[in-house]
Ligand SMILES: Nc1ncnc2c1ncn2[C@@H]1O[C@H](COP(=O)(O)OP(=O)(O)OP(=O)(O)O)[C@@H](O)[C@H]1O
């Protein structure tokens with residue numbers, strides 16, 4: 001547990017970088033500091049490993065005042081990852097990762113073995129061990145940065161905008177990896193970002209900073225999105241916070257209709273009975289493995305002769321699907337919006353159709369989680 005008790009940083013020129021922060025970072029969880037430029041995120045982060053000394057207040061790690069600890073030793077016990085990785089350009093990838101273990105006095109063989117193990121953990125190829133940083137992509141360099149920070153297995157990991165210099169696709173991949181690593185390692189992570197989406201994705205708790213180095217709100221992501229404390233936080237979390245919040249609710253709660261799902265051998269009159277029964281304007285056609293093939297517009301069924309099979313009709317593309325077991329309501333809503341039929345198709349982990357969510361049911365589910 002890391003506690004900030006009235007911790008402040010006021011520079012000699014009068015700049016208030018951090019104005020009296022009171023905050024507890026929980027052990028084994030990911031806490032994200034988010035806020036506009038200049039709001040004191042980096043300063044707060046660096047106060048934890050004494051790269052910045054507070055001018056007021058106290059910071060403790062598991063109860064111990066960090067002022068009583070040797071700064072160099074403290075820093076070796078805390079992993080630190082920054083934007084563009086900050087790797088040593090003239091050291092190989094393996095030696096970059098082995099830096100802290102070597103500083104801690106491990107023998108070279110043990111340090112390199114540990115570095116090789118970490119390369120695998122963060123998803124780097126063993127063949128890259130002997131390369132130099134400039135021979136890797138930006139995303140790979142960030143992985144090296146993470147591996148290096150984890151090398152001595154520190155309980156605490158500080159990450160200052162580690163993924164902001166890579167493109168959105170690579171960034172999403174790195175976020176995914178960090179979530180996976182954290183599930184395995186349970187580090188106490190403090191992660192700084194400008195990006196509220198990244199914060200919501202990674203954080204167990206989110207601290208929103210406002211200009212002037214003040215803490216505006218400290219909350220679980222779903223609470224932050226549901227109940228921003230004031231106009232500043234509300235505008236910072238964005239106008240689409242309602243949709244974003246749906247990612248915290250499982251799609252599993254949706255009811256799935258099977259009666260509008262047909263296979264290619266089913267006859268038009270069967271489908272017609274269903275759509276005429278309750279006015280559903282579309283039916284979904286699947287193959288023998290229940291893989292979706294496409295939507296048939298109900299209007300097409302009206303004048304077709306009985307006996308014709310659905311596989312012979314024109315179909316609109318089925319669009320996107322959602323995984324009923326693992327996806328969120330947000331993914332289901334997205335699938336509906338992206339479907340030509342305006343309806344979401346729920347599938348199992350093999351892509352077989354489990355059912356279709358009607359707009360009424362999707363609307364009702366969204367309503368039931370809104371306040
Ligand atoms: N050495 C310094 N002397 C005076 N002011 C400083 C110094 N270092 C930082 N500051 C000021 O402290 C404030 C907070 O800076 P900090 O780097 O913590 O912000 P940040 O939230 O990390 O911003 P960004 O999102 O741009 O990285 C800023 O106004 C900055 O100009």
Ligand SMILES: [Mg+2]
Pocket residue numbers: 041042043
């Ligand atoms: Mg910063």
